[in-house]
Amino acid sequence: MGLLLLFHVVLVAMVASVPCTHAWGKDGHYMVCKVAEQYLTRKASRAVMDLLPEEAEGEFASVCSWADQVRFRYRWASPLHYINTPAGVCNFDYERDCHNSKGQQHMCVVGAINNFTMQLQTYYEDPSSEYNLPESLKFLAHFMGDVHQPMHVGFDNDEGGNTIAVHWYRRKSNLHHVWDVNILETAKRKFYDNDLTSMIDAIRTNITDEWSDEVDEWKTCPEKSMACADGYASESIQLACDYAYKDVDQGSTLEDDYFLSRLPVIEKRIAQAGVRLATLLNRIFSRKVAQYK
Numbered sequence: 232m233g234l235l236l237l238f239h240v241v242l243v244a245m246v247a248s249v250p251c252t253h254a255w256g257k258d259g260h261y262m263v264c265k266v267a268e269q270y271l272t273r274k275a276s277r278a279v280m281d282l283l284p285e286e287a288e289g290e291f292a293s294v295c296s297w298a299d300q301v302r303f304r305y306r307w308a309s310p311l312h313y314i315n316t317p318a319g320v321c322n323f324d325y326e327r328d329c330h331n332s333k334g335q336q337h338m339c340v341v342g343a344i345n346n347f348t349m350q351l352q353t354y355y356e357d358p359s360s361e362y363n364l365p366e367s368l369k370f371l372a373h374f375m376g377d378v379h380q381p382m383h384v385g386f387d388n389d390e391g392g393n394t395i396a397v398h399w400y401r402r403k404s405n406l407h408h409v410w411d412v413n414i415l416e417t418a419k420r421k422f423y424d425n426d427l428t429s430m431i432d433a434i435r436t437n438i439t440d441e442w443s444d445e446v447d448e449w450k451t452c453p454e455k456s457m458a459c460a461d462g463y464a465s466e467s468i469q470l471a472c473d474y475a476y477k478d479v480d481q482g483s484t485l486e487d488d489y490f491l492s493r494l495p496v497i498e499k500r501i502a503q504a505g506v507r508l509a510t511l512l513n514r515i516f517s518r519k520v521a522q523y524k
């Protein structure tokens with residue numbers, strides 16, 4: 232028993248020390264879904280509430296990091312958080328890039344968004360759906376966030392910036408983690424008195440103010456696909472090249488210049504992810520009146 236307990240403690244310590252390599256940090260995903268909550272139609276909102284687990288207590292945003300919490304249990308889902316393009320290639324090609332390390336097609340964040348969108352479209356159809364729709368919703372909400380994080384569509388030779396060691400001010404980090412966590416964390420501390428709610432409010436205000444002319448364009452989908460995620464991945468790799476990778480080398484120290492010029496990019500990506508997640512859910516759940524609910 233004692234040995235088992237020790238093993239458990241060691242295991243927990245190991246898991247806790249593995250750096251998060253998959254996602255906007257918790258704050259990023261929470262912000263995306265908080266933005267989305269505001270743009271859901273009544274019908275979509277009702278469906279979302281219906282699919283939320285009890286422990287969410289009716290708050291959609293509380294489940295948006297779930298896909299990271301289960302990444303050790305759901306190993307198969309691990310490649311679904313990102314896309315790798317060939318080294319130095321600043322565009323996304325579904326055929327070329329959307330696969331896992333074994334070459335299985337569709338196993339990338341865009342494939343995942345398409346798949347969970349398709350699953351959720353069965354919501355009104357069959358009460359005994361073959362899919363676990365509460366999980367489909369949690370995955371979709373998470374991956375719509377990930378596909379907007381520029382470093383989630385990065386180069387394969389540096390694992391989306393994970394192997395580019397940098398200093399974030401005085402602390403050791405890596406380029407992927409800078410975009411997942413460090414920039415947002417520093418902004419929260421410096422500009423928002425460590426208050427996530429006021430940071431979310433600032434983004435919501437920008438959507439109705441500074442970016443109001445662009446919002447309609449964010450929602451439009453020139454592609455044939457329902458989820459429209461190919462375009463979001465293309466935007467991300469372009470931003471990765473223009474902002475994330477730019478002027479960064481192995482061992483670089485990133486400070487105010489980098490922070491202040493990249494923060495607006497991240498804030499807008501969070502806004503876009505939130506608005507687009509809501510638009511997608513509105514589309515998915517607008518289809519039919521519930522037949523059995």
Ligand SMILES: [Zn+2]
Nearest residue numbers: 253254312377
């Ligand atoms: Zn993720």
